[in-house]
Amino acid sequence: MLNQIDINTIQNLIYIIASVMFIYGIKMLGKEATAVKGNFISALAMFLAVGITVVGVINPLIILGGIALGAIVGSVIAIKVKMTSIPEMVALFNGFGGLATFFIAWSEHNSGIENILQNSLVILTLAIGGITFTGSLIAFGKLSERLKIDKASIITKTFTTIFYAAILYLLASLLVFPLIDISFDYFTILIILVLLAGIGFVLPIGGGDMPVVISLLNSFSGIAAAFAGLLLFNNVLIVAGSLVGASGLILTIIMAKAMNRSISNILFVGYASASKSSSSKEQGEVKPISVADAYLILENASSVLVVPGYGMAVAQAQHTVRELGELLEENGTEVKYGIHPVAGRMPGHMNVLLAEANVPYDVLVEPDDVNPMMDTVDVALVIGANDVVNPSATEEPGSPIYGMPIIEVNNAKTVFVLKRSMSSGFAGVQNPLFFKENTRMLFGDAKESISGLVSEFKD
Amino acid sequence: MESLILLGFVLVLSIFLGLELISKVPSTLHTPLMSGANAISGIALVGALTLAQDSQLQTALAFFAITFASINVFGGYLVTNRMLKMFKKK
Known part of the structure; x- marks a missing residue:
């Protein structure tokens, strides 16, 4: 009986230590410099809590078997x-x-x-x-x-x-x-x-x-x-x-x-129900541009803002985008990436994709930081993003997305929109950006278009 | 009953602590934070380990709870680590 109490007390003490480690772990996970360490501390806390619980369990075969099976399946998925x-x-x-x-x-x-x-x-x-x-x-x-x-x-x-x-x-x-x-x-x-x-x-x-x-x-x-x-x-x-x-x-x-x-x-x-109320206004004409012409403008640009969206993920274009960014920098252009919080399919989706392609995280900027200096941007390169750059959000009070914070690429000197076709975004709302005076549409698969630009730079 | 109320108190305080801790996370870390937090929710594993196994059904439930929570724990931590290792400063 005494022995039993001891184990319970020790377990509870270890649980308190593990809780403190979880708290530190998740706090450190919220800062770039300490995130890796934070995740490790949290994993260590989990190990401690599980380890002390396994001591003196009823049916070790079932328990260890379950853990082993879960560990194998989870690890294989995570690594692959x-x-x-x-x-x-x-x-x-x-x-x-x-x-x-x-x-x-x-x-x-x-x-x-x-x-x-x-x-x-x-x-x-x-x-x-x-x-x-x-x-x-x-x-x-x-x-x-x-x-x-x-x-x-x-x-x-x-x-x-x-x-x-x-x-x-x-x-x-x-x-x-x-x-x-x-x-x-x-x-x-x-x-x-x-x-x-x-x-x-x-x-x-x-x-x-x-x-x-x-x-x-x-x-x-x-x-x-x-x-x-x-x-x-x-x-x-x-x-x-x-x-x-x-x-x-x-x-x-x-x-x-x-x-x-x-x-x-x-x-x-x-x-769906919101977009029915939106009025489709007279939109005007889109101005397409060829890869060769886009290259000429990019070559002379001194600052470029890349705005990626889900389309970049679909086209798997992140590596090619990074290559283009590096070539632009070699050419003396300042390259930044404007990341909207909801671009993609999960919080921070674009950041992960760009990190995978070796884009350093300090050139990624948030809408609030980039919007005030948008008029100094020579070219805004919109790759597979739509709703997050839709100026209706600031200009059209009747629009279903009115009031949504956007990356205001329409204020840049030139906007290139890389897009497959003229279909509307997820919100089902027309995007007036495509019809603006300073917008040029680069139609086609995002990856192919950017590869085209990359090879122009290399020649 | 009294200890349950005490634990309820712990619950409320922990939620407030969590909200304070994570209120200002840079968007770069949104995905790793989510995936790291997801791994922590695999703490259900500790609960699963303590389940009674008095019947065949309960043994099966315990086994499945342990297995799925373990997938959550191992997969979650590993993939978060993999992701964080990719983030580089210029």
């Missing part, structure tokens, strides 16, 4: 994944974390519920974990472009209905069922409904809003872990889970602000 696939992989890992808490809640339910508070915790942990799991799987499908179901399709609408039904059932499970005598197995139905709810939650949300959804799901997985901590009376789960919940929430808010929309608008309304 391409940097362009990071968004969907983060979504997938996130879903697995949610699934683990879902199983924890399920198991706790089977251990016997003692009071209504515990019952509520089991239900909430199960629901958040389950929604995180299937929601992340849908996000994974959308991000990896495996899943192509239209927002307006009957499938999406059915799942959206199921989502709301599941929420009602969840509320009933929390507030009504514990008070009345029910003759059916409400928990099994709840298990199925929360899994379906996750699908219905993410399915209607468009690709351009993915940075918000993926941040929110990240937050959910943390909250689920914290709730599981309450359920199991485990303080390290609570602290670590809360930290993740908070960081995901902050990213969600940053993303929503960068789109000038409320979180509920992104989750439950979407652009």
